[in-house]
Amino acid sequence: MSRFQDSEHLLRVVLAFALGTLVFVLARTFLVPQSFGEYGHYRANAMTEIAAKPVVFAGHQTCETCHVDVQELKTKGKHAPVNCEACHGAQAKHADDPGAIQPPKLDTATLCVRCHEVNGARPQNFPQIVAKEHDSAGLPCETCHQPHSPRIGAGAKP
Amino acid sequence: MPVQGYMYPNEIELAWSVLIVLYPFITGLVAGAFILASLERVFRVEAVKPTYRLALLTALSFLLVAPLPLQLHLGHPGRSIEMYLTPHRSSAMAMFGFVYLWYLMVVLLLEIWLDYRRDIVAVWQQSTGLKRLLYGALALGSKNISEAALRIDERVGYVITVIGIPSAFLLHGYVGFIFGSVKANPWWSSPTMPVVFIFSAMVSGIAAVLLIYMFSSWYRKQTIDMRCVDTIARYLFYTFIIDFSLEMLDLVHRIYEADESFRTLDFMVHTRLYFSQVVGQIYIGTLVPIGLLALTQLFKISEPVRKRIYGVAGGLTLVGIFTMRWNVVIGGQLFSKSFLGYTTYKIGFVAREGLLTAICLTLLPLVILWVLVKLLPPWPDHQALASTATAPAHGSD
Amino acid sequence: MKIDRRQLLLLLPAAAVAWDAVLAGTPEAAPNYKLTEHWWGMLVDISKCIGCGNCVRACATENDVPEGYFRTWVERYHVSDYDLVNPVVDSPDGGKQGFPPYTETGGKNFFVPKMCNHCAESPCTQVCPVGATFTTPDGVVLVDKEYCIGCRYCIQACPYGCRFLNPKTQTADKCTLCYHRITKGLTTACCEACPTGARQLADLKNPKDPIHAFLKTHTVQVLKPSMATGAKLFYNDLDGSVR
Numbered sequence: 001m002s003r004f005q006d007s008e009h010l011l012r013v014v015l016a017f018a019l020g021t022l023v024f025v026l027a028r029t030f031l032v033p034q035s036f037g038e039y040g041h042y043r044a045n046a047m048t049e050i051a052a053k054p055v056v057f058a059g060h061q062t063c064e065t066c067h068v069d070v071q072e073l074k075t076k077g078k079h080a081p082v083n084c085e086a087c088h089g090a091q092a093k094h095a096d097d098p099g100a101i102q103p104p105k106l107d108t109a110t111l112c113v114r115c116h117e118v119n120g121a122r123p124q125n126f127p128q129i130v131a132k133e134h135d136s137a138g139l140p141c142e143t144c145h146q147p148h149s150p151r152i153g154a155g156a157k158p
Numbered sequence: 159m160p161v162q163g164y165m166y167p168n169e170i171e172l173a174w175s176v177l178i179v180l181y182p183f184i185t186g187l188v189a190g191a192f193i194l195a196s197l198e199r200v201f202r203v204e205a206v207k208p209t210y211r212l213a214l215l216t217a218l219s220f221l222l223v224a225p226l227p228l229q230l231h232l233g234h235p236g237r238s239i240e241m242y243l244t245p246h247r248s249s250a251m252a253m254f255g256f257v258y259l260w261y262l263m264v265v266l267l268l269e270i271w272l273d274y275r276r277d278i279v280a281v282w283q284q285s286t287g288l289k290r291l292l293y294g295a296l297a298l299g300s301k302n303i304s305e306a307a308l309r310i311d312e313r314v315g316y317v318i319t320v321i322g323i324p325s326a327f328l329l330h331g332y333v334g335f336i337f338g339s340v341k342a343n344p345w346w347s348s349p350t351m352p353v354v355f356i357f358s359a360m361v362s363g364i365a366a367v368l369l370i371y372m373f374s375s376w377y378r379k380q381t382i383d384m385r386c387v388d389t390i391a392r393y394l395f396y397t398f399i400i401d402f403s404l405e406m407l408d409l410v411h412r413i414y415e416a417d418e419s420f421r422t423l424d425f426m427v428h429t430r431l432y433f434s435q436v437v438g439q440i441y442i443g444t445l446v447p448i449g450l451l452a453l454t455q456l457f458k459i460s461e462p463v464r465k466r467i468y469g470v471a472g473g474l475t476l477v478g479i480f481t482m483r484w485n486v487v488i489g490g491q492l493f494s495k496s497f498l499g500y501t502t503y504k505i506g507f508v509a510r511e512g513l514l515t516a517i518c519l520t521l522l523p524l525v526i527l528w529v530l531v532k533l534l535p536p537w538p539d540h541q542a543l544a545s546t547a548t549a550p551a552h553g554s555d
Numbered sequence: 556m557k558i559d560r561r562q563l564l565l566l567l568p569a570a571a572v573a574w575d576a577v578l579a580g581t582p583e584a585a586p587n588y589k590l591t592e593h594w595w596g597m598l599v600d601i602s603k604c605i606g607c608g609n610c611v612r613a614c615a616t617e618n619d620v621p622e623g624y625f626r627t628w629v630e631r632y633h634v635s636d637y638d639l640v641n642p643v644v645d646s647p648d649g650g651k652q653g654f655p656p657y658t659e660t661g662g663k664n665f666f667v668p669k670m671c672n673h674c675a676e677s678p679c680t681q682v683c684p685v686g687a688t689f690t691t692p693d694g695v696v697l698v699d700k701e702y703c704i705g706c707r708y709c710i711q712a713c714p715y716g717c718r719f720l721n722p723k724t725q726t727a728d729k730c731t732l733c734y735h736r737i738t739k740g741l742t743t744a745c746c747e748a749c750p751t752g753a754r755q756l757a758d759l760k761n762p763k764d765p766i767h768a769f770l771k772t773h774t775v776q777v778l779k780p781s782m783a784t785g786a787k788l789f790y791n792d793l794d795g796s797v798r
Contacts, residue, residue: 240702
């Protein structure tokens with residue numbers, strides 16, 4: 001008993017540690033998020049939260065449900081692999097409410113050269129032009145090229 | 159010019175700032191000061207006894223400040239408790255919370271408490287009012303200072319110090335591993351990183367205690383125990399040689415193997431990192447202090463000159479170890495992982511991660527130490543407590 | 556508009572598929588998406604990239620990427636003759652506004668789109684101290700911005716430089732492979748916007764995915780293979796000079 005008495009102060013320390021550990025273990029049950037650990041060392045709900053974000057680009061399949069005639073024209077031409085929103089920009093809002101939200105008319109004078117202006121690093125077989133020489137009059141590209149089927153004479157008139 | 163050559167766009171701005179330089183510097187001082195204290199307690203180097211308590215209090219002051227640079231750096235400091243709730247076992251950084259808590263509670267606080275207990279109880283029993291409450295709390299309400307109890311304290315304290323040595327290595331070694339295990343960064347990725355960190359920590363901690371002891375003796379107009387500082391300087395010298403050898407080994411190895419990353423790193427060391435790496439760390443921060451200490455080891459030098467040499471060498475050592483942390487952390491982010499370019503570190507002044515913050519965080523431990531020294535005087539002459547203690551002296555301290 | 560019978564026969568199945576996609580396009584509906592049926596990756600064809608920057612702009616629009624930071628970007632390489640070690644690389648604003656005309660002659664010039672490689676043995680998820688970044692069972696590396704503490708360790712650990720600290724959320728951020736789109740049957744924003752098909756989403760677990768045939772018939776590489784990250788971003792026609 002006397003030996004116990006001599007180390008009594010140490011027992012206070014041990015008690016304090018034990019109490020602290022207990023409080024921590026109990027607090028953990030409240031503080032660790034519910035879905036944590038379901039699939040791995042992370043909050044499983046994070047996946048569903050990220051997946052639930054609304055889309056901004058509608059995706060070409062959505063455009064094609066309504067714009068059938070454009071799609072028909074496009075599939076026959078050189079711009080077949082070019083998706084609608086690549087040029088028209090993100091249109092999920094328009095797809096959700098086509099009447100209320102209209103995509104703006106595109107300015108072909110600036111849009112087309114973004115891809116087709118000559119640039120040494122572009123693949124050799126990719127159609128490139130020097131805009132100033134190709135069209136010295138400064139006309140917008142759609143004057144001669146139908147954007148959905150750009151080869152002259154291939155598709156319907158612009 | 160901010161960017162030279164090519165950097166990946168997301169690499170241009172540095173992710174880890176001067177605060178991340180400060181953290182290993184501070185924990186290094188903690189580990190080093192503790193190792194110095196353990197020299198007396200475990201390895202029976204009697205000569206350094208006058209600095210035993212001072213070293214422990216120095217370690218505690220720096221350890222209390224250590225989490226602050228990290229908290230100021232985090233994007234969400236309020237979420238840092240997640241490191242305790244869901245530590246990711248594959249991450250070296252996840253160890254931080256537990257290693258820190260272990261070292262603070264089980265090693266440092268317990269050892270200090272056990273060593274000071276007799277004095278704490280003595281002051282408690284003679285005080286009144288707020289001071290009485292404070293010292294009563296420090297004693298954990300226990301008046302148990304019989305001979306047998308103090309013998310138990312001595313034994314337990316010894317065991318704690320023995321455990322404390324590998325704990326100190328872990329406290330700082332894991333920081334080295336945090337850098338050394340990043341395969342994406344060739345400046346950091348190295349198995350020697352934890353070892354280099356530990357040895358440079360010991361160097362900085364020993365130098366810090368040396369300087370603080372010399373300064374506080376001068377300030378309190380007490381004579382400096384020359385046997386003590388001579389011994390400390392000797393240990394500083396040996397540890398520094400080992401530290402320097404390890405860093406040179408890493409350098410020689412890199413130059414010899416000259417792998418894919420070598421050209422870009424070599425260029426960086428000769429240009430953007432030249433001042434802090436070559437001039438700051440190697441010349442001023444390592445070679446000069448080693449040279450000065452070597453003089454005192456090889457030649458008989460008078461006491462006043464020796465004191466000055468120790469002061470200068472100690473100060474330059476701290477500069478050297480700080481620049482070493484700087485060169486690791488900042489240097490590792492100045493070059494592109496494409497090995498094709500470099501960026502610059504833009505440090506603010508009055509900003510959350512700015513220079514002013516770093517300076518304040520470096521000075522704060524000294525303020526805390528000043529408070530601790532008032533609460534728990536570590537002076538071997540026992541002037542502060544001798545007048546208040548009524549219990550008969552139990553032999554030498 | 557007038558539709559004759561032939562057109563109707565072509566239209567109906569297409570419309571049915573499209574209608575499914577439209578239904579899938581509404582944020583709440585993706586109940587038939589099973590995590591274990593997919594293992595996502597991506598294919599980038601260097602021989603098709605024209606450096607138009609559509610992908611960078613589309614990603615920024617789709618994912619609210621802050622100015623000056625990039626979930627994806629395009630690099631332009633100039634490799635002079637046989638010197639693979641010293642390419643000249645630029646990426647003005649990540650390629651977001653395309654690239655200025657190139658005056659360099661000679662050597663090899665090409666574009667390299669970059670993004671998160673969604674590594675199967677990802678070094679970035681390994682170092683996260685709290686479990687805020689992780690690999691989903693379907694192979695996408697994501698960041699939980701409600702849990703991330705912003706320590707930036709993952710940013711340091713990524714060998715490809717694809718992570719950044721989002722200044723608005725103060726958490727780590729990076730390409731999510733448009734997880735909110737691919738789980739609804741859509742493709743990623745960057746693939747949708749790419750005019751040449753240089754970027755293609757790939758589901759390695761889907762036996763009908765064209766990537767399987769592609770991998771068998773083309774020379775394909777990943778970036779920094781010595782890092783053994785299990786990168787799932789496959790490049791066709793990747794030059795040895797690419798870092």
